[in-house]
Amino acid sequence: xxxxxxxxxxxxxxxxxxxxxxxxxxxxxxxxxxxxxxxxxxxxxxxxxxxxxxxxxxxxxxxxxxxxxxxxx
Numbered sequence: 081x082x083x084x085x086x087x088x089x090x091x092x093x094x095x096x097x098x099x100x101x102x103x104x105x106x107x108x109x110x111x112x113x114x115x116x117x118x119x120x121x122x123x124x125x126x127x128x129x130x131x132x133x134x135x136x137x138x139x140x141x142x143x144x145x146x147x148x149x150x151x152x153x
Contacts, residue, residue: 082143085150090131093120093138096147102140112140 084100094109097118103109110128112118118125119139120132132138134149 081137081146083148084138084145085148086132086134087150089133089149091147092128093118093125093130093132094128096132096138096145097140100143100145102143117141 082100084096086096094106094113097103097109097112098106103112113128114126116124116126117140119137120130121137122139132147134147136147138145138147
């Protein structure tokens, strides 16, 4: 499991995939989400702009990402 720090909550699901380099572009991220290839907290998520918050777990392409809120200091 990879810990991913986000600077603020919420962040859109497709952006998490893009910024973690699991896809080549935002368009590709939206495509794999709409095709049902991404799990959010153990369930298939097809909403590209689903809001992700600290504590969420995103699974895609054999990677598991644990979302954490980064420090503001």
